[in-house]
Amino acid sequence: MLPEERRLSILNAAKEMFAINGYHDTSISDIIKRADIARGTFYLYFKDKREIFDALFDQLLQKINESLMRVTIAPDQKPPLDQIAENLHRIFQLAMNDPELARILFRHAPGLDSITDQKIEGFYNKIASLVEGALVLGEKMNIVKKGDFKLISIFITGGVKEIMDRITRPENHMPQIDKIIKELIDFNLQGLASGTADIVQTQE
Amino acid sequence: MLPEERRLSILNAAKEMFAINGYHDTSISDIIKRADIARGTFYLYFKDKREIFDALFDQLLQKINESLMRVTIAPDQKPPLDQIAENLHRIFQLAMNDPELARILFRHAPGLDSITDQKIEGFYNKIASLVEGALVLGEKMNIVKKGDFKLISIFITGGVKEIMDRITRPENHMPQIDKIIKELIDFNLQGLASGTADIVQTQE
DNA sequence: AGATAATTAGACTGACATGTCAGTCTAATG
């Protein structure tokens, strides 16, 4: 087996084990057993369990990063809303294409250690600021009304995270991706309030 | 020291260590050092590290559970929106009162093991169904328009989670709780769309 | 084919965390 093949097969075995048992409950022995290699072989390709986890994790973050485009206005660009829909489509699709890898991000990476936590935090901050940028742009274009965009972008990021978490579970009961995106965009734009009644009630 | 005091002081030491280093990177030795007790004493009060974690974790879940009330319509009840605002206020306040405990839920509990994951999943499912119930009620009252309430309630739950995560961080840069709640309710009701322009653009 | 290099197997070692248990200490009681 070629070195590159071997490396990938080890990565894959580790990914499967992490997805099943989590990082801490996966031993090197588990990984080499699944990859069907000897103990020493593992150390020819990776320094330790942590390095193989980082390789998987960084690979996912990079893929998500690549699939998120900043929303801009330009003659050759589609309308902003379409750009947003396409962003959502790409990350949802990415997650569904490799649910095991995605579950590492949602279930097993948080709380691993402070370095990983910082990576995750920086990553979500980046996404939130991307959303915020889109909102600011929308306000400039007069299609989005004023608001605490920082707060709202955090809220939206959390919502999208939760949806992604759900669609990458083994028992995924969520609707089709396009259906989800339509519904989310509608909700985020129009809100919940029925147009027929004024329901804002202030207290005290 | 009275047994009950001792128990609490051990719980507290463990909580602090978990918050600092996480569950896996906290050893029994770390806990007893911080609690300033001997090794044997720990085992007089807890079976193992897992039992002390569960005690902390279950305590938090129960507190959150207690502070969430189902939104209902009744003569002696405040308006639904006020009930929702009060629910949000209670859980935000709860989290801020003991941020270390809250961070265990957000950072350290997920991915610990399948039992804990199930607890977390069931817990968030319950919250989401609570939100969903409120939306269904709102639709019956004609103040909420139709939509995929299951999906939207998941989205909202994720958003609230993310906000709670942020306000319980050591470096909390979020606005005041009441400000957050106002902004969230407004966003969820009215959405982002400026009233002055029709921005719905469908693609293809 | 024979020599040499690369790769692999898996037994082994050392570090470390857990949980136990025989014994100590303190304060209350007889």
Next chain:
DNA sequence: CATTAGACTGACATGTCAGTCTAATTATCT
């Protein structure tokens, strides 16, 4: 003063697992 209850101690036995090492095997080159 003697005894007892029970909270507390910490040395130690046990188990686990990461990472190393050597011998065997396989592949590559001359």
